[in-house]
Amino acid sequence: MELRVLRYFLTVAREGSITGAADFLHLTQPTLSRQLKDLEQELGKKLFNRSSHNIILTDEGMLLRKRAEQIVNMVDKLEREFSSMEEIVSGDVYIGGGETYAMKQIAHVVKELQLNYPKIRYHLFSGNEDDVTERLDKGLLDFGILIDPADLSKYNYINIPExxxxxxxxxxxxxxxxxxxxxxxxxxxxxxxxxxxxxxxxxxxxxxxxxxxxxxxxxxxxxxxxxxxxxxxxxxxxxxxxxxxxxxxxxxxxxxxxxxxxxxxxxSGLNLVWRKHQVFSVAADMFLNEIKESFSNLSLDAQEEVQRR
Structure with a gap:
């Protein structure tokens, strides 16, 4: 199964028609149709129900779409990580989390890093604990923000001072x-x-x-x-x-x-988590170091405030 064909498949699923996908990909319709037919034969499953105007994914097609998106996203992420190694400090940081005002603490760190490293880009994913941990475990996220109660046994983590x-x-x-x-x-x-x-x-x-x-x-x-x-x-x-x-x-x-x-x-407490034995990109490692320093300073400030009281 070729990555190129998976990208073709995702384009067809997104456009909803062979014609629209072929125009987008700058391919002829017969060429694209043949690639999709070969993919169905390779998997041994029907992926589309075709009509005169559009196509509808079968259950097997829906599953392939989900897995293909994960594969393509992972490959794109890997390519960007290797590309960023050629520069001083650049690259992408992927962060997932639920809705919480504690994101303001993350935003402060991002703002500080942007002043010195403007080429680092950040990608936010919103979801509940299951959504975030699934993407973490598959390597699609570098970090997750989990709100208590949460199972932290599989991860390294630091408490967010919020x-x-x-x-x-x-x-x-x-x-x-x-x-x-x-x-x-x-x-x-x-x-x-x-x-x-x-x-x-x-x-x-x-x-x-x-x-x-x-x-x-x-x-x-x-x-x-x-x-x-x-x-x-x-x-x-x-x-x-x-x-x-x-x-x-x-x-x-x-x-x-x-x-x-x-x-x-x-x-409820909050934690920034990442996979154990995670190998970070330069950008993600820079982000984590800045987080540790920032949160450490906030914790010291809080202790000093308690002592003053």
Whole structure:
């Protein structure tokens, strides 16, 4: 199976037609059709259902598309890494993570590095823990940002000096909006929209589930989510109350939504993780060193602040 043919296949899948793909690739339609037919024969599976106007991927075609994208992305990443070795400090850094205000700490490091190394480029991938760790394990990401609770046993990691504060996002006209804080009893029997990662009970310790205690089994969870943007739309429509972390959803004066923290206060730690025995590109290694120095300084500042108090 040739990489060139995989790129042809992905182009056809993206364009939705042989004609459009052939024009994009500057190939004749018979040549492209023959390449795809050879690929189907090589795999022994039908990849497309063809019609007069377009093509639709079969289940096998959908699987190949997913794997081909990973292969092509990995090859492109490898080529860029070797290309960057010819320059002083350049290249690409791939970072994945969920929605968290702690990304601001990463942004500070990126900004500092850009001043001295403007040729380094950064690629962000947003997803939940499963999405991020899958791409990490396949080498498609250099680093991941994981929000507790998370399984860190497979990775090297450093703590991000920031905490995510849990609370409830609701409409401003909600009866609960008059409260300054939200307790577990306030949420019983209400329609809740919760993070799938937060409510999973497969980990040995889950501070989110522990916060509710015995009341967790009584919760009326009507919707789960992995990223909050779409969940916030459901809250706006009055579907339910989103139990989530602060500073992700727009709760400004112009918004229909507001955020109220949980009481007792519930916070989640965050970690920057990477694969054990990872061999980094020059750019990724530079980023990690800057992260370690920056986070170390922030930790020292926090200790000094505690001592002053």
């Amino acid at each position: 905490k995510d504060v849990w609370g409830v996002v609701m409409r401003k006209d909600s009866p609960l909006a008059v409260k300054d804080t939200i307790q577990a009893a306030d949420l019983l029997h209400l329609p809740l929209i919760c993070s799938r990662q937060a409510i999973q009970q497969t980990l040995s310790k889950n501070e989110f589930v522990d916060w509710f205690g015995e009341d967790f089994e009584k919760l009326n969870i009507v919707t789960t989510y992995n990223l909050l943007y779409n969940a916030a739309i459901l809250v706006e429509e009055g579907i339910g109350y989103a139990v989530t972390i602060d500073k992700i959803v727009n709760t400004s004066s112009e918004s229909k939504l507001c955020f109220r923290p949980l009481k007792p206060r519930l916070e």
